Amino acid sequence: MKKRFTLKTLLDFAAAHRLHGYDGDCAKLHGHNWKVEVMVTGEQLDDVGMVIDFKEIKRHAKAVVAELDHTYLNDHPAFQNQNPTAENIAAYLFERLAERIDTPQRQVSAITVWENDRNCVTFSVE
Ligand SMILES: Nc1nc2c(c(=O)[nH]1)N=C([C@H](O)[C@H](O)COP(=O)(O)OP(=O)(O)OP(=O)(O)O)CN2
Ligand SMILES: [Zn+2]
DSSP states (O other), X not given: OOOOEEEEEEEEEEEEEOOTTOSSXXXXXXXXXXXXXXXXXXXXXXXXXXXXXXXXXXXXXXHHHHTTTTEEGGGSGGGSSSOOOHHHHHHHHHHHHHHHHOBTTEEEEEEEEESSSSOEEEEOOO
16 A cells, blocks of 8 residues: 655735636636645655655745736736636646656645635646
8 A cells, every 4th residue: 555645735815817708707807815725745754754844835835826926817927828717827836836846756736726715726637
């Protein structure tokens, strides 16, 4: 039986967006207090007994999320050819965080983006 540890940490940011082509109010400029759950999975622990220090995940996640915080997401380079939906934001954050966090021992395994208390999207790769 293989041991696997999945760490989850939560951060947030505030940002505005509008969804081009959307048939409804979300096509208009509006904002959310987005919540981002970062999940990191590993099978090995270091000498201290951690897959990775939560502080290290947070340091990387905060650096990436800071680029989006208090911005108009549609102006961001990542959302010039695609809407800043929760789906596309989750995929973007996954890619950016994997670049910073992944090693052979641990990988970003999923990113969940909450638009509000009711609706969220989880992005992961097979
Ligand atoms: N699959 C997705 N659906 C929707 C997204 C999205 O990113 N992915 N985004 C939106 C809008 O951004 C919108 O702002 C959603 O907010 P809201 O209307 O408040 O959401 P609710 O459905 O919870 O609100 P109700 O008032 O209950 O309709 C829309 N869809
Ligand atoms: Zn919205």
